[in-house]
């Protein structure tokens with residue numbers, strides 16, 4: 001067993017860390033306050049090669065693996081979980097193409113995703129966890145598919161080059177009637193409403209996306225009729241690792257901020273880092289961070305080595321986001337009253353990372369996935 005990163009992986013980690021700490025971290029609080037979508041920085045990340053890194057080289061991408069994604073995710077999450085989501089949730093459009101796209105489809109759609117964001121349209125206003133109950137319709141008319149429906153809470157909706165849309169057809173009930181359709185971001189009939197008032201991750205662009213008589217060629221369907229739900233599930237089995245990775249970044253930041261503060265803040269005549277009550281919090285944060293990172297990298301390794309990974313990825317996502325939420329809450333506690341104010345970065349960590357316990361399948365759904373794999 002070898003826990004070393006390769007020289008290439010170390011270089012990617014260094015590049016992502018430098019970009020995150022120099023370009024993202026200093027701006028994150030302001031983006032959060034003003035709900036600013038940082039378009040220029042997204043472009044900068046793409047230019048640096050941090051976006052959609054899993055696109056194979058033969059289609060113009062870097063052809064990197066899930067472990068490299070996890071390394072980037074941790075660094076971006078450290079600086080700003082909202083920015084991390086913009087970049088890493090884009091993968092939700094890349095993975096279905098990798099899993100189910102034909103060579104012709106990859107040639108057509110990957111180039112637009114090398115520098116452009118993707119968005120994954122699964123959730124709807126009335127269905128989140130029960131993903132198979134989607135209502136957005138796909139009708140086959142001649143050589144075209146006509147898409148009608150409204151998707152909800154779509155990360156990068158409205159600012160992406162490519163949508164991957166999960167739809168229902170008349171062909172069969174339940175998941176057997178679902179399809180997965182690629183829709184260009186600028187297709188006529190696609191519109192969106194930006195969602196305001198999010199608790200955290202406020203720089204990431206989240207939208208309701210409306211598809212009104214959107215016509216795309218039949219050849220935009222990934223897989224066949226009835227494959228949509230399974231493509232979505234297999235996609236999430238991979239991308240949940242990126243949520244785990246961002247959570248590691250948040251947990252590491254919570255720990256670093258707590259150590260820094262505990263060393264400088266004095267109480268009872270000495271730094272509060274002398275108090276066991278504080279030391280135990282720091283130790284618990286470190287234990288959670290290191291064990292979650294092991295699980296996250298293990299799940300990524302399984303993907304990169306073509307091994308079954310659904311259970312490991314659900315464990316990583318659930319554990320890392322729970323650990324990060326608790327680390328952020330404890331970081332506020334270490335900071336006392338200051339931690340509750342937005343002059344210090346720790347309250348933002350808590351608001352941001354709450355979403356990691358919800359999106360890409362709530363942590364209750366992750367437990368369902370793990371339990372089903374045990375009992376099957």
Ligand code: CAA
Pocket residue numbers: 089092120122123128129130131132153154155175229230233234236237310358359360361362365368369
């Ligand atoms: N891989 C392959 N096939 C799978 C699968 C997987 N991981 N999971 C299920 N399937 C197959 C099953 O084998 C079954 O196939 P057969 O009928 O051929 O046997 C079929 O799919 C239906 O499976 P289930 O009966 O288990 O499906 P279910 O309706 O009970 O749902 C669920 C299972 C795990 C609860 C699923 O609905 C789920 O994961 N829900 C959460 C949805 C989710 O994660 N949403 C996130 C939205 S994306 C997002 O947040 C993005 C963002 O913007 C950041």
